[in-house]
Amino acid sequence: MPGKNVLIVYAHQEPKSMNGSLKNIAVDVLQKQGCSIIISDLYSMNFNAAATRNDITGELCNPQHFRYGAETMEAFKKGVLCEDILKEQEKVKVADLIIFQFPLYWYSFPAIMKGWIDRVFVQGFAFDFPGCYDTGLLKDKLALLSFTTGGTEEMFSKDGMRGDIRMA
Amino acid sequence: MPGKNVLIVYAHQEPKSMNGSLKNIAVDVLQKQGCSIIISDLYSMNFNAAATRNDITGELCNPQHFRYGAETMEAFKKGVLCEDILKEQEKVKVADLIIFQFPLYWYSFPAIMKGWIDRVFVQGFAFDFPGCYDTGLLKDKLALLSFTTGGTEEMFSKDGMRGDIRMA
Numbered sequence: 001m002p003g004k005n006v007l008i009v010y011a012h013q014e015p016k017s018m019n020g021s022l023k024n025i026a027v028d029v030l031q032k033q034g035c036s037i038i039i040s041d042l043y044s045m046n047f048n049a050a051a052t053r054n055d056i057t058g059e060l061c062n063p064q065h066f067r068y069g070a071e072t073m074e075a076f077k078k079g080v081l082c083e084d085i086l087k088e089q090e091k092v093k094v095a096d097l098i099i100f101q102f103p104l105y106w107y108s109f110p111a112i113m114k115g116w117i118d119r120v121f122v123q124g125f126a127f128d129f130p131g132c133y134d135t136g137l138l139k140d141k142l143a144l145l146s147f148t149t150g151g152t153e154e155m156f157s158k159d160g161m162r163g164d165i166r167m168a
Numbered sequence: 169m170p171g172k173n174v175l176i177v178y179a180h181q182e183p184k185s186m187n188g189s190l191k192n193i194a195v196d197v198l199q200k201q202g203c204s205i206i207i208s209d210l211y212s213m214n215f216n217a218a219a220t221r222n223d224i225t226g227e228l229c230n231p232q233h234f235r236y237g238a239e240t241m242e243a244f245k246k247g248v249l250c251e252d253i254l255k256e257q258e259k260v261k262v263a264d265l266i267i268f269q270f271p272l273y274w275y276s277f278p279a280i281m282k283g284w285i286d287r288v289f290v291q292g293f294a295f296d297f298p299g300c301y302d303t304g305l306l307k308d309k310l311a312l313l314s315f316t317t318g319g320t321e322e323m324f325s326k327d328g329m330r331g332d333i334r335m336a
Contacts, residue, residue: 013220014234049217049279052181066182069318108276111217111283118273132329150237161300 002034007095011042011102011113018148023101026146038091042112048084049115055082073123081122088120097142104149107165170202175263179210179270179281186316191269194314206259210280216252217283223250241291249290256288265310272317275333 008026012019027037040047051068053060056075060066075081081089092098102113109117121127127136149156149165156165176194180187195205208215219236221228224243228234243249249257260266270281277285289295295304317324317333324333 013236016233017235043218043220047218049283050211050215051273051278051280052211065184067185068181105219105286106282106289108282110219111279111286112219114274114276114282115217115279118279121274 001030001096004035004096005094006030006035006037006097006099007091008037008039008099008101009042009113009116010039011100011110011116013043017103019101019103022146022148026099026101035097038095040088040091040116042116045084047112047116049112049118051115051118055085055119056080057082069123072119076122076124085119085122088116089122089125092120092126092138092141095141097144099144099146101146102148104147104165169198169264172203172264173262174198174203174205174265174267175259176205176207176267176269177210177281177284178207179268179278179284181211185271187269187271190314190316194267194269203265206263208256208259208284210284213252215280215284217280217286219283219286223253223287224248225250237291240287244290244292253287253290256284257290257293260288260294260306260309263309265312267312267314269314270316272315 006026008023010019010023012023014020023039027039030037051072053066053071055068056071058075058078058080060071061074062071072081072085100109100113102110105111108114124137126138131137133139151161155161156163158164174194176191178187178191180191182188191207195207198205219240221234221239223236224239226243226246226248228239229242230239240249268277268281270278273279276282292305294306299305301307319329323329324331326332
């Protein structure tokens with residue numbers, strides 16, 4: 001994919017981990033193909049996972065009754081989201097492909113990565129109504145979930161203890 | 169349930185929200201039934217969602233290659249998990265019922281609550297192998313997911329845009 005931009009959202013505490021290696025290999029291979037890579041290394045960034053009032057700078061629309069979704073949507077329109085969200089949104093904007101690299105925690109993203117999704121994918125920026133999915137604001141971008149599990153393949157199969165991972 | 173202990177893990181920023189009301193009603197009703205209630209109000213507690221080395225106090229088993237799951241399991245056994253995890257584990261230990269009260273964020277828990285699960289349910293404390301689920305360490309405890317959605321009932325139905333919420 002020469003000339004394409006790739007954002008790797010990476011959530012592992014240990015550079016020498018399997019996840020760290022998978023991230024490094026992705027960088028090598030994609031750079032050789034002529035891609036530009038940006039990495040959001042969430043633990044190194046000490047990325048804040050919690051969706052709070054601090055995500056909006058300046059005045060709230062309704063400080064008496066805080067609604068996170070409504071306030072961040074308005075803040076996005078006015079350009080008053082906080083700095084770390086804006087930075088991540090800039091990375092998403094230019095990305096043709098987003099790779100999520102993480103170890104599965106309780107059948108899902110580690111909280112730090114869930115927080116990236118909760119906070120960065122603000123309504124008006126990442127989605128809106130009507131016009132989701134095929135007609136949505138992130139259309140034409142690709143995404144890849146690359147994750148490791150602490151269990152065996154069998155545990156994550158249809159009849160396994162944890163059910164089919166592809167349905168999660 | 170007279171004499172029973174209930175832990176409410178609550179994740180909403182706004183006391184006047186629907187989630188806040190549902191939490192308050194649960195407290196009222198359960199107290200009238202003779203239950204003891206403990207609330208973990210995650211945003212008010214500024215609960216840390218990220219799973220890091222700081223969750224282990226003292227020396228790591230392998231500081232050269234940090235493995236969160238292995239290190240926290242050992243730290244649990246040695247009693248050297250960090251204070252906020254220990255406090256939550258004490259609440260879980262005495263709870264007969266745990267209620268998770270939250271707004272659905274991207275079809276799942278808000279990150280701050282995902283972090284509570286990631287960090288509190290340490291191997292050796294909440295689960296182990298073999299012996300999961302019916303024979304696991306949290307057997308005989310009840311759990312209830314009480315959550316609000318930003319979408320319509322139809323969106324979360326089997327043929328809806330987001331698929332069947334009961335399969336999530």
